[in-house]
Amino acid sequence: MPRLPLLAALFGGLLFGAPALAADVPLAGYGYPLDNPFEATIASTPPELRPELPSDDDIDQADYDLKLRPEREFELPENFWPVTKLRYRLAEQDGRAPLIFIISGTGASYASGKTEELKRLFYGAGYHVVQLSSPTSYDFMSAASRTATPGLSRQDAEDLYRVMMAVRAQHPKLDVSEFHLTGYSLGALNAAFVSELDERLRSFNFKRVLLLNPPVNLYTSVTNLDRLVQTRVAGIDSSTTYFELVLSKLTRYFEEQGHIDLNDALLYDFQQSGQKLSNEQLAMLIGSSFRFSVSDMAFTADLINRRGLITPPNYPIKEGTSLTPFFKRALQCDFDCYIVEQLMPYWREKYSGGSLPQLVDEVSLYALEGYLKKSPKVAVMHNADDLILGPGDIGFLRRTFGERLTLYPRGGHCGNLNYRVNSDAMLEFFRG
Structure with missing residues (x-):
């Protein structure tokens, strides 16, 4: 019996799976x-629909090291000397202002x-801003993590909290x-656990x-993204790789345009052309990007x-x-491989952990359900067609x-963060 394709499941299961509530943003007028979640995830928002923001030249900012x-129980390898200090970015207002920490994604x-x-x-709205790397990034793992084994959400939150202080x-x-x-x-999940930790420590x-x-x-979420790499793509065989196929499409597109203009509108314009990538090709591109992130994390955790x-x-x-030979080997390790070979053994040894379902509950939003229900200061903005959501997640x-949930009808995974309607809603939330 043929299995239901992942792409069909993502399209069919996310958009129309639940009745609308007051927090849902109606499609009409948005x-x-x-309307394609794969395109939205990659191409983001057309520049003309983004808010007007200050340029870097107008921002008083600098990078700092900690x-x-x-x-921890290990010493960094000799070649890790560039990341023995954690770098972050601070943008300062002139005078008294609120400060916001931003935690990056996977x-x-x-x-x-x-x-x-x-x-x-x-x-641009008057905040001091601190930008932080993800606990799953190699620089954070090297310079700030006590274990260099990210994925245990409470432990990652404790590391982030020390960095913030x-x-x-x-x-x-x-x-x-x-x-x-x-x-x-993933930075949003980290923020939820950091918020709960701060509720107790009050720093x-x-x-x-x-x-x-x-x-x-x-x-x-990570299983959804891992599976995108397994998508079957027409035109790929033993003599033509996926990257060769995409490169040939880009080449034909640039020939048709007569010039190469590498700006923010490139991917959006490319997807409106005759050379546009299919859903399967977009899915593999998203999955490949995620696989590189996971492989880098697995490689760094194993090496350190x-x-x-x-x-x-x-x-x-x-x-x-x-x-290079070891990173090629790491590319064969998806997130499930990282969990089985590194995360679960560490969790069981250090925290007397149990089964995979118990670990999943402990590292997901489920673990904070009671806190999140009663905390009026915590809110969520999400998309109904987000690739990382599964059955029951929106419920x-x-x-x-x-x-406190704002659910947009489209946008894929973070594709509409820079859409001016979303940007205005973010600022409105923080202004109260």
Whole structure:
């Protein structure tokens, strides 16, 4: 019996699976132009539909380093010297202002594109802004993680919280009126756990916390993304690779246009052309990007902890050592492989962990359901067609957040974060 294709399941199961509530944004009048979640995820918002934001030249910002020296059982390999300090970015207002921390998504650094866009949005609205790398990024794992084994949400939140306190301590003269917190994708899940931790420790007393496109069930979300790599793509055979196929389409597109204009509108315009990528090709592109992030995380965790799963534990790693053969091996490891081979063994050893379902519950929003239900300062913005959502996820968000959930009808995974309607709604939430 043929299995239901993943793409059909994503299209059919997310858009029309539940009745509308007051928190749902109706499709009529929303105006976001991309009704294909794969295109939205990759191409984002057409430039003319984005808000006007300050340029980097108009922002008083700088990058800073933190020497955290986290207590841990391992020493960094010799070639990790560039990331022994954690780098972050601070944009300062002239005078007293609220401060917002932004946590980046899976594998992303503090300077990633979406984090930068959010920085410009909040800075333009009068906030001090601190940009932080994801706990799953190699720089955070090297310089700030006590275990270099990300994925345990409470542990990742504790690492992030120490970073936030160190950032505040490094800028004692920064005039802050109140603290806020946000994150997108996995960074949104991290923000939820950081908020709950702060509820107990009271170091920041965050006034408002906004979760942008968070995974509900972390295992479901990463499984959805992992499966996109397995999509069957027409035109790919033993003599033509996926990347050759995409490159040939781009070449023909540029020939038709007569020039190469690498600007923000490129992907959107490309998808309106005759060379547009199919849903299957878009799915593989999204899945490939995620696989690179996961492979980088698995490789870094294995190398730092000397587990010997990817890099032999006694292999001499020096500044000039080529790591390419080991990273190729890491590309064979999806998120399920990382969980089975690294995360679960560590969890069971250090925390007397149990089964996979127990781990999934512990690292997902389920673990915070009681806190999130009763905390009026925490809200969610999500998309009904988000690729990372699975059956029951939207229902959980509705039951847990009620009117604090804003559900947009389209946008894919974080594709509409820079749509001006969404941007206005974000600012309105933080202004109260």
